[in-house]
Amino acid sequence: MTDTVLIADDHPLFRQALALAVGRVLPDATVIEAGTLSTAAHAAVEAADLRLILLDLKMPGAVGYSGIALLHAERPSVPILVVSSAQESSAAQEARAFGAVGFLRKDSELAAIETAIRAALGQAPIAAQDDEAGAIDAIRSDVAALTPAQLKVLLAVLDGQLNKQIAFSLKISEATVKAHMTAIMRKLDVSNRTQAALVARSLGLDLRH
Template identity: 75%
Template sequence: MAGTVLIADDHPLFRQALSLAVQRVAPDMVLREAGTLAAALRSCGEAEDLRLILLDLKMPGAVGYSGIALLHAEKPEVPILVVSSAEGESAAQEARAFGAIGFLRKDSDLSVIEAAIARALDSAPPTPAPAPAQPVDEVRQTVAGLTPTQLKVLLAVLEGQLNKQIAHSLGMSEATVKAHMTAIMRKLDVRNRTQAALVARSLGLDLQH
């Protein structure tokens, strides 16, 4: 089995532990590491034959489930396995809703983590989510389906940034930001950026885990 596994976690020792777990399961895999969400996104774009992303929710640059959403938007065909210290019964469900194939707590036994990695590497590419059963599921699926740039704009809105600030931070014109906001509002079926932010916030995009 050959390919690349991306390990995204801001704790070097835990990245090392996950690296060892991957090597035990699939010794031929090439390993890439990232300590921030920005670095993970860069590695995601650069990695050849990316087979799996191991992702921590609590990373610099990530809020709530935004890391999953952004990485899934960049590489929808690559499985994302979340390994996090996030608490609560809903964390695993939310992680899957935004594109992850599985969720493990960091205090899981090493054998459990290794087994989950093996299953993820052996699994078929992620399939489209089934038709949403509840209105909130439909909106969550819509947010998860935004383009990477649209997600970045929406997250900037959540941070309270103005169009001028968003344009500067993302390296685009204000007109382009406005065009993205128009597309986001149309997809979310809302009338203004405040409503768009409320929808994203209600789905946990800005929850700190």
């Protein structure tokens, strides 16, 4: 079977540009395009022989770096290359902390995009580097370790939704929402949903890039 590459970006013209770059690096690859985070997550689960995910941080449905965390949780062995208009100095390190293997600005030349794609295809997910912010990196790892379902619940909590609303939007029972929240609080080592939301916000999950 041929390799598959997922391009997740809400701008059709930019998806075409990325598809062109992918075609030059992997001429026989099948390209799947997604315009929202939910569509991208579904595609990531269903895609066979998925080799690479190209992800825009500003995807509809994403908050901050949640798109990376969710897609990394769905397909942890597939490299994620972030292509964003965010300031590289701060966003690149944080993107890697949540599971991305690389970061590329949207105004990069086509040749630079191709080079980044080739590099991403040869890498495994890069962990955050140890530094004086080791405690924050540890919490980032905890967030990155949440399951896709748990991340969806946490994002809904950040959006201010109540358990009943979360259950309705995710098509699950309130009991299941409560079970996910219990697991989330245990993994993040917090005692209530407010603290869980504060932890998520401290990691940039409420920042829109």
